[in-house]
Amino acid sequence: MSTNDAVIDFKQMPDAKGHFGQFGGRFVSETLIHALDELAEMYEELKDRPDFREEFDRDLAHYVGRPSPLYFAERLTQKVGGARIYLKREDLNHTGAHKVNNTIGQALLAKHSGKKRVIAETGAGQHGVASATVAARLGLECVVYMGAEDVKRQALNVYRMKLLGATVIPVESGSKTLKDAMNEAMRDWVTNVDDTFYIIGTAAGPHPYPQLVRDFQCVIGREARAQCLEQTGRLPDALVACVGGGSNAIGLFHPFLNDSSVAMYGVEAGGHGVETGRHAAPLSDGIPGILHGNRTYLMEDENGQIIETHSVSAGLDYPGVGPEHSWLKDMGRVSYVPINDDEAMNGFRSLTRVEGIMPALESSHAIAYAEKLAAASDKDDIIIVNLSGRGDKDILTVAEIDGIKV
Amino acid sequence: MNRITSTLNALRAEGRKALVTYIVNGDPTPQTTLDTLHAMVANGADIIELGVPFSDPMAEGPTIQRGHERALEHGVSLKDTFDVVAQFRETNQSTPIVLMGYANPVERMGYKAFAERAAQAGVDGLLTVDLPPEELGDLDAELRAANIENILLIAPTTAKERIAHITASASGFIYYVSLKGVTGAGHLDIDSVAEKVAAIRETTDLPVMVGFGIKDGQTAKAVSAVADGAVVGSALVSLMSDVSSNEIASKVGQKVAEIRQGLDK
Numbered sequence A: 001m002s003t004n005d006a007v008i009d010f011k012q013m014p015d016a017k018g019h020f021g022q023f024g025g026r027f028v029s030e031t032l033i034h035a036l037d038e039l040a041e042m043y044e045e046l047k048d049r050p051d052f053r054e055e056f057d058r059d060l061a062h063y064v065g066r067p068s069p070l071y072f073a074e075r076l077t078q079k080v081g082g083a084r085i086y087l088k089r090e091d092l093n094h095t096g097a098h099k100v101n102n103t104i105g106q107a108l109l110a111k112h113s114g115k116k117r118v119i120a121e122t123g124a125g126q127h128g129v130a131s132a133t134v135a136a137r138l139g140l141e142c143v144v145y146m147g148a149e150d151v152k153r154q155a156l157n158v159y160r161m162k163l164l165g166a167t168v169i170p171v172e173s174g175s176k177t178l179k180d181a182m183n184e185a186m187r188d189w190v191t192n193v194d195d196t197f198y199i200i201g202t203a204a205g206p207h208p209y210p211q212l213v214r215d216f217q218c219v220i221g222r223e224a225r226a227q228c229l230e231q232t233g234r235l236p237d238a239l240v241a242c243v244g245g246g247s248n249a250i251g252l253f254h255p256f257l258n259d260s261s262v263a264m265y266g267v268e269a270g271g272h273g274v275e276t277g278r279h280a281a282p283l284s285d286g287i288p289g290i291l292h293g294n295r296t297y298l299m300e301d302e303n304g305q306i307i308e309t310h311s312v313s314a315g316l317d318y319p320g321v322g323p324e325h326s327w328l329k330d331m332g333r334v335s336y337v338p339i340n341d342d343e344a345m346n347g348f349r350s351l352t353r354v355e356g357i358m359p360a361l362e363s364s365h366a367i368a369y370a371e372k373l374a375a376a377s378d379k380d381d382i383i384i385v386n387l388s389g390r391g392d393k394d395i396l397t398v399a400e401i402d403g404i405k406v
Numbered sequence B: 001m002n003r004i005t006s007t008l009n010a011l012r013a014e015g016r017k018a019l020v021t022y023i024v025n026g027d028p029t030p031q032t033t034l035d036t037l038h039a040m041v042a043n044g045a046d047i048i049e050l051g052v053p054f055s056d057p058m059a060e061g062p063t064i065q066r067g068h069e070r071a072l073e074h075g076v077s078l079k080d081t082f083d084v085v086a087q088f089r090e091t092n093q094s095t096p097i098v099l100m101g102y103a104n105p106v107e108r109m110g111y112k113a114f115a116e117r118a119a120q121a122g123v124d125g126l127l128t129v130d131l132p133p134e135e136l137g138d139l140d141a142e143l144r145a146a147n148i149e150n151i152l153l154i155a156p157t158t159a160k161e162r163i164a165h166i167t168a169s170a171s172g173f174i175y176y177v178s179l180k181g182v183t184g185a186g187h188l189d190i191d192s193v194a195e196k197v198a199a200i201r202e203t204t205d206l207p208v209m210v211g212f213g214i215k216d217g218q219t220a221k222a223v224s225a226v227a228d229g230a231v232v233g234s235a236l237v238s239l240m241s242d243v244s245s246n247e248i249a250s251k252v253g254q255k256v257a258e259i260r261q262g263l264d265k
Ligand SMILES: Cc1ncc(COP(=O)(O)O)c(C=O)c1O
Pocket: A097, A098, A099, A123, A124, A125, A126, A127, A201, A202, A203, A242, A243, A244, A245, A246, A247, A248, A249, A314, A315, A316, A360, A362, A363, A388, A389, A390
């Protein structure tokens, strides 16, 4: 562990301008600065107000179904034969993933802003579904941008969004995946900034998004910390979460950052293997740069062009990562590790067969790493894995890998 | 004196408006750009904005996005852009060139290396869409040291106090984004442009160029009536996809001449 622990209060970030050390910030067109200022101001004013917090907590309890359980995966623990593995069950949330914690929070902000139209970008479709869900509940118009490739890969979620009343716009530019959907959502926002609220789906983008998405997702870590103390009488030794943009990971990690005995592992998509270059692991194999409104680790070529990413899981298929993770990596507080497509598939099968829980392919990366970590740890150690979502949306992908036509 | 300032001073003295023309370097092929630059100047462009291709051009509408994609298909980068400017300077010492693009390619090269190489190639200004003044860091000082103007944007949504803050750190000229939207959008409102340009003028003597919704001589004339000049981009880039590459320079030149005529009417 780094020697900085004693002096750094990890929870005091970002600074007033949204910087986490050299990372984060606000790298956007001038047209958006005013809207971001307004949003930051509104959030500052609301975030500690008791009525706002109560409304958020009430929605999480009665609409999302929180708290989500912390489940001791006894059979998985036995199978691995090492540390005790606990699962934070975000898969049991309404709409099937952690994404809804954030969309509930941002929907409340949209409501306070008085804007009647919301937009979102989505990769796997989970954030799109979670956005369409809260928009339906509040009677807001909802437009979701989704890369044309992902529209094909995630047909089921596209239809779910349509059933919820959202308009899904396939994005044909660039690599036709999540990063291009985000570009297009930014273009919509710049055009309709007066009446549109942009619900960003992960702890990335320009300030104040990385901060507010993190704060909304921190309910995961706060609950897990209390549940672990209650069930085991002590703090866990390690936390494991997958990292796409980084929202489920920062939500679990952040409430533990000042607990220096707790090790943390962010699991990136290793795709075909980091050494092949065909992956989506900017923290393992990228360099700092500027994309989508913030400075962060990116996958890019020697000319600063963003390169295409590869992952079996659409939700991790992104060339950047939230700026706070870049900072935590450089501080040495969190370790970032890759898990390949094959290993993630093994994690998926393992949890499905041993525990009867089918994880999302994103979360399967975390499961696979936790198995490795547990095997190398003491039997008395406790590991908490963020089970960020359920695997229903991925059944067709898994069937295809197995060569089966459903 | 930097070429941008001398050019704009001369136009002001003559009571003329500036025509700023934009294409993407390497669009549609690396072979067409140099001739097209010369053709634009021959047909009345006063300042050239040369787009640096980027994989994620967030501020662009579909027309200029395609331009970036066509250039990237040929692997055109920032380094190639310096080469083209250097070639242009072999025969043209007077027309200012502003590089327009996104922060990441500049960040990747390094601010110091960028400023030095740009100056060496004969670049006069830099306009980076996603670098507001708060995030300039060391770039500002490096550009100054290399005598390269740092062109900043002001938008319809920029608040009054912020306008003064931006003009205080800008140089060369102010680029006023005429509408809320992406490049090539079609909902220009001249009255609101006039109002905002007047607010900018209260804070600075720098010339104000208006860009984003200007598609022909008529709109160019309308905006430059209330400012110091107009920037035309999508109307030129849209020609890149439908003419064969040996006609690009002449077609773009023709279009520039048409717009110049409208502007000077
Ligand atoms: C279930 C699940 N987990 C994780 C992610 C990755 O996002 P993040 O890193 O923001 O948690 C996604 C994104 O779609 C997801 O659907």
